[in-house]
Amino acid sequence: KLFFYRMSSTITVAQARGVLMLVLAQHDVPMVEFTPAQIKQALTGYGNADKYEVQQAVARELNLEYIPKPDDAADALAVALTALFYQEQT
Known part of the structure; x- marks a missing residue:
């Protein structure tokens, strides 16, 4: 679950989260x-x-x-x- 107050930071965090999820999946590391x-x-x-x-x-x-x-x-x-x-x- 994500908690945000500003839309600009929401987009940045969502992008970083997506990259993190991809790298974890590529290395079979559970999130x-x-x-x-x-x-x-x-x-x-x-x-x-x-x-x-x-x-x-x-x-x-x-x-x-x-x-x-x-x-x-x-x-x-x-x-x-x-x-x-x-x-x-x-």
Whole structure:
């Protein structure tokens, strides 16, 4: 599921997503997708956690002294950690 607020960024992200899907398929790598609630649940144990709680969890899991900046970097790390957590469960 995708969540967008601006049409211009929607098109750019859709194009990047398409390229990513193609490359993954060419290399037989399964694609996994998570909702924001799934990411929050995986990192904080609470599906309605706020952005700061998720950022704190990312820093804690990675033994970082500070919350990663910019926010997009923290978001990307949250997705990567969620994928690792789900992979460990299967």
